[in-house]
Amino acid sequence: MDNMLKKLFNICLLIVLANTVTAQELNCTVKVMADGIQGQGQDKEVFRNMQQAITEFMNSRKWTDDQFAPQEKINCNILINVTQTLQGIQNGFSATFTIQSSRPVYNSSYMSQTLKHVDKELQFSYGQFAPLEFNDNRVAGNNVYVSNLPAVLAFYAYLMIGLDYESYSPKGGEIYFKKAQNIVNNAPEQGKTITGWKAAEGNHNRYWLADQILSPRFQAFRSVWYSMHREALDNMYKSPEESQKIILNSINTLSQLQKENPGAILLQFFFNAKSDEFASIIAQQPEANRALYISMIGQIDVPNAQKYNSLKK
Secondary structure, eight states: OHHHHHHHHHHHHHHHHHHHHTTOOEEEEEEEEOGGGTTSSOOHHHHHHHHHHHHHHHHHSOOSSSOOOGGGSEEEEEEEEEEEEOTTSTTEEEEEEEEEEEEEOTTSSOEEEEEEEEEEEEEEEOOTTOOOOOOTTOTTOSOHHHHHHHHHHHHHHHHHHHHHHHTTSTTTTHHHHHHHHHHHHTOOOBTBTSOSSOGGGOSSSHHHHHHHHHSGGGHHHHHHHHIIIIIIGGGTTTOHHHHHHHHHHHHHHHHHHHHHSTTOHHHHHHHHHHHHHHHHHHHTSOHHHHHHHHHHHHHHOGGGHHHHHGGGO
């Protein structure tokens, strides 16, 4: 009888462990570079340890209440390029933060990029072997510099998860966008030395990303996001012409958004991830039909205008 109970206990334990392993949502590859400050007395081991700590933070933390199977995890890449030390701050650094994520397209091997963004405003403190800790209800923690790194990581984790959910269901990312905005509203502050969280610091930072993605002014953006993925890309295998039409028609919607909200970070944020897909769809149209699309999208997505103009040939 004891053996039976022991076996039953072990089976239950394995089930619990299996659920724990498959619970996390992210599959992030992390790289920390510090070439810019090498030779300044910095221990390389600190940055290797930082890389491992960030990897564990992103991949081991439970970000949602849902269960994710291994194949359902959101693939992402993070590059942190440490550019300088912060004077007067123990173990303080300034860095650029690059993040990229993707989601699978139904019935294909294609991975559609959902996030491609560079954040140049990351200031933080990190001590070797120190765990990264984050609490949604106490974002700033006890030390604003120590708390800022996990706050930025959590902000982009929620944004990335929200975009993924929203690509499958209308308004599916709402709760995660609000969690990202909560971080903005309670972010670590230290005068002008911690930046990226405040509206007054510029119009292309984390504050405006969270603000615009939740704003009624940008409801059309979220509709485009859903239809482009779920109604177009996921149906490309069976209805390519109709799917391409949905994506091409979205250019009109995005053009109107740009006219109503010139210089909005959310639109460039969108095209950073999606410009290649738009270019690919336009390239598949008859040459005589491309000019209008190229002209319209080139006015919305100015940084990638040359990419679109090359399709005229």
